[in-house]
Amino acid sequence: MYLCICKTVSDQQIRQAVSEGVRTVGEVSARFGVGTECGKCLDDIRAYVDACLVDVDAGLAELPAVPGPTPIAVAKPAPPPVTTPAPAPAAWFAIDL
Numbered sequence: 001m002y003l004c005i006c007k008t009v010s011d012q013q014i015r016q017a018v019s020e021g022v023r024t025v026g027e028v029s030a031r032f033g034v035g036t037e038c039g040k041c042l043d044d045i046r047a048y049v050d051a052c053l054v055d056v057d058a059g060l061a062e063l064p065a066v067p068g069p070t071p072i073a074v075a076k077p078a079p080p081p082v083t084t085p086a087p088a089p090a091a092w093f094a095i096d097l
């Protein structure tokens with residue numbers, strides 16, 4: 001999953017960087033340029049780096065996965081109503097006006 005869309009930097013890249021010794025969002029930015037365009041990713045990247053560091057400091061082999069987006073319930077559309085065609089006239093007739 002991309003954590004920085006502007007620089008197309010994924011959680012896996014950041015996780016790898018943390019395993020290689022990166023410890024701050026500033027160091028992540030220096031390595032990948034995250035946060036240097038719109039900056040909207042910085043809070044999420046900071047939280048992700050912190051989560052990775054907790055596990056690295058604890059000596060855990062597995063680093064945390066990035067939580068995915070919350071699924072949105074989509075209502076299934078109701079089927080169209082069943083309509084019966086109007087019955088055909090029994091017989092045609094003419095009217096003089």
Ligand code: FES
Pocket residue numbers: 003004005006007034035036037038039040041042
């Ligand atoms: Fe990271 Fe825009 S999403 S700088």
